[in-house]
Structure formats: structure tokens, C-alpha cells
Amino acid sequence: MSKLQKEIRDLVSDGRQVDEDDLPKLPYLKAVIKETLRLFPPAPLLLPRQSMSDCNINGYTIPAKTLVIVNAWAIARDPDTWENPDEFVPERFLNSSIDIIGTDFEAIPFASGRRGCPGIAMGLATVELELANLVHSFDWELSAGMTREDIDTEVLPVITMHKKHPLCLVPMNRYVH
Numbered sequence: 001m002s003k004l005q006k007e008i009r010d011l012v013s014d015g016r017q018v019d020e021d022d023l024p025k026l027p028y029l030k031a032v033i034k035e036t037l038r039l040f041p042p043a044p045l046l047l048p049r050q051s052m053s054d055c056n057i058n059g060y061t062i063p064a065k066t067l068v069i070v071n072a073w074a075i076a077r078d079p080d081t082w083e084n085p086d087e088f089v090p091e092r093f094l095n096s097s098i099d100i101i102g103t104d105f106e107a108i109p110f111a112s113g114r115r116g117c118p119g120i121a122m123g124l125a126t127v128e129l130e131l132a133n134l135v136h137s138f139d140w141e142l143s144a145g146m147t148r149e150d151i152d153t154e155v156l157p158v159i160t161m162h163k164k165h166p167l168c169l170v171p172m173n174r175y176v177h
């Protein structure tokens with residue numbers, strides 16, 4: 001959090017908010033969001049497909065009209081691809097050629113190909129802008145009596161990913177306390 005806050009506050013002066021023109025100059029912010037979408041793709045199984053004809057992939061025969069489900073969650077945590085795959089390490093995306101926009105199959109939170117998400121640019125810009133401003137304007141504290149060890153990242157196993165237990169944080173006005 002402090003590293004992200006420093007990047008944003010060093011770039012954006014106190015008197016204004018983060019705007020779209022700032023986003024290309026915030027590589028760590030982008031890395032944090034990529035790492036979050038790697039670990040927690042909002043649609044972990046993407047949308048189901050149906051094979052159009054018989055095919056063979058890695059020795060597995062898949063007949064025509066088979067329902068195919070792509071496990072994007074498992075792909076993005078594959079230990080053959082990612083070092084310490086279950087750890088949150090945004091730095092892995094700095095100076096990396098791997099992106100999450102469907103061009104690299106190591107992590108595909110927006111899926112890939114013709115039916116991949118058409119809202120990637122809007123989705124990423126929205127999340128980047130909102131997160132950047134929340135981190136720029138506030139310091140964030142855990143609610144009373146809570147420690148870092150109490151934070152849990154368990155999710156509910158449904159079509160779209162939701163936290164099982166909400167995370168309750170306290171926004172502190174950075175100029176007051």
C-alpha cells in the first residue's frame with residue numbers, strides 16, 4: 001500500500017485528483033491491478049464454449065459439440081508459469097512482457113480471442129482511476145481490533161468471484177489525522 005501511495009502522491013499534487021492523463025505514468029498502480037486480476041479473476045471460469053468440430057488437444061480427443069470450460073483461475077496460478085503463484089507480488093508485472101489483455105495465455109482475466117471481453121480498455125481505466133483516487137485521497141486503516149492476520153481472501157465459488165467475508169476498512173482523511 002505505501003509503495004502504491006508513494007507512486008501516486010509523488011506524481012499527483014495535493015490540490016487535485018488523479019485524472020486519466022496520469023494513468024500512463026503510474027506503472028506500479030497498473031502492476032497492482034494486473035496482479036489482483038491474476039489472483040482473483042472476476043469470472044474465474046470465463047464463459048462456457050462449445051466445440052464446433054472434433055479436435056485433439058495435447059492427446060485429449062474432444063468431440064464436436066462438447067461443452068468446454070476454461071479455468072482461467074487455475075491458469076493464472078500455474079506453478080509451471082508463475083513463481084510463488086499464490087503470493088501477491090505486483091512487481092512480477094514490472095518490466096514483464098506478459099499482459100492480461102488476452103495477448104498472453106499465462107493470465108486471461110478478460111479471456112482471449114473473438115469472444116473475449118470487449119470492455120477491457122474501459123474496465124481497466126475505470127478500476128485504475130478509482131483505485132488511484134482512493135489511495136491518493138485517503139490513508140486506509142483496519143477497523144478497530146483487527147490485525148493484518150485477520151484479513152482473509154476467501155471467495156465464494158460462483159460464476160463471478162465475490163469475497164466470502166467483506167473487508168471492512170476505515171478511510172482516514174490524510175490531511176486531518
Ligand code: HEM
Pocket residue numbers: 041042043046047048109110111112114115116117118119120122123124127
Ligand atoms: C475489470 C473489468 C472486467 C473484466 C475482468 C471483464 C471480464 C470479462 C470476461 C472474462 C468475459 C468473458 C469472455 C469470454 O469468456 O470469452 C467478458 C465478456 C464480456 N464483457 Fe467484460 N469484463 C470487464 C469489464 C467490462 C466492461 C466495462 C464492459 C462494457 C462496457 C464489458 C463488456 C463485456 C461483454 C459485452 C462481454 C461479452 C462478450 C461476448 O460474449 O462476445 N466488460 N468480460
